[in-house]
Amino acid sequence: MTIDGPSGAGKSTVAKELAKRLGYLYIDTGAMYRVVALEAREKGNEAENEDTFERWVSSLRITFLDRGGDVRILCNGRDRTQAIRSPEVSLLASEISKRRAVREALVRMQREMGEGGAVVLEGRDTGTVVFPGAEVKFYLDARSEERARRRFKELVEKGARVDYEETLREVVQRDQSDMTRSLSPLRRAEDAFLIDSTGRSVEEVIGEMIRLIEKKGEEQ
Numbered sequence: 497m498t499i500d501g502p503s504g505a506g507k508s509t510v511a512k513e514l515a516k517r518l519g520y521l522y523i524d525t526g527a528m529y530r531v532v533a534l535e536a537r538e539k540g541n542e543a544e545n546e547d548t549f550e551r552w553v554s555s556l557r558i559t560f561l562d563r564g565g566d567v568r569i570l571c572n573g574r575d576r577t578q579a580i581r582s583p584e585v586s587l588l589a590s591e592i593s594k595r596r597a598v599r600e601a602l603v604r605m606q607r608e609m610g611e612g613g614a615v616v617l618e619g620r621d622t623g624t625v626v627f628p629g630a631e632v633k634f635y636l637d638a639r640s641e642e643r644a645r646r647r648f649k650e651l652v653e654k655g656a657r658v659d660y661e662e663t664l665r666e667v668v669q670r671d672q673s674d675m676t677r678s679l680s681p682l683r684r685a686e687d688a689f690l691i692d693s694t695g696r697s698v699e700e701v702i703g704e705m706i707r708l709i710e711k712k713g714e715e716q
């Protein structure tokens with residue numbers, strides 16, 4: 497199953513919950529782009545040519561660890577779950593995700609992780625590029641003000657000092673960049689169910705998704 501859409505649409509919350517209810521593995525592909533962005537920033541190797549950079553990205557051992565619903569992301573054994581969530585890393589990830597080297601290496605890893613089935617992948621291109629043949633696809637959207645409000649609340653709860661207007665600007669800027677890049681831009685797969693989460697609770701959205709999954713199952 498794949499769930500794509502812009503930032504703050506509620507993808508992570510519903511993807512985690514659906515994975516839990518279905519007993520599936522949850523794969524947060526955005527976290528993988530964030531890890532690459534953070535590691536590259538620390539290493540200072542962003543200027544390397546595409547082939548060298550791809551070899552480096554491919555050499556990273558990115559793993560997810562599910563500790564009873566608390567999903568951690570590790571890179572070469574080091575827990576990066578907290579460090580990748582800053583607004584700075586959000587923008588760096590959006591920039592680095594435009595690179596061919598990064599997309600090719602990460603898509604390969606994601607396909608390996610999901611090849612056994614029983615997975616919920618969440619991101620921007622999981623239904624269009626990573627698994628175009630996925631059984632059920634969703635495209636989750638919401639109005640940008642609401643998405644920025646959710647992102648803002650999340651950051652405040654984590655203790656970050658942020659400003660709502662700035663968060664809104666960042667959300668709009670990142671969507672723009674994700675939707676207009678030349679490689680795997682964010683778009684709805686033709687066979688993805690479109691769900692708008694504006695003004696709706698998590699339970700309502702998950703309820704609709706489960707009904708659609710069941711309906712799809714009956715049709716097959």
Ligand code: C5P
Pocket residue numbers: 503525526527529530586589590591593618619620621622670674
């Ligand atoms: O979902 P999240 O906000 O963590 O993703 C961070 C960034 O990684 C996105 O803004 C996007 O540029 C990139 N990304 C991507 N393809 C994916 C998932 C994320 O390009 N499948």
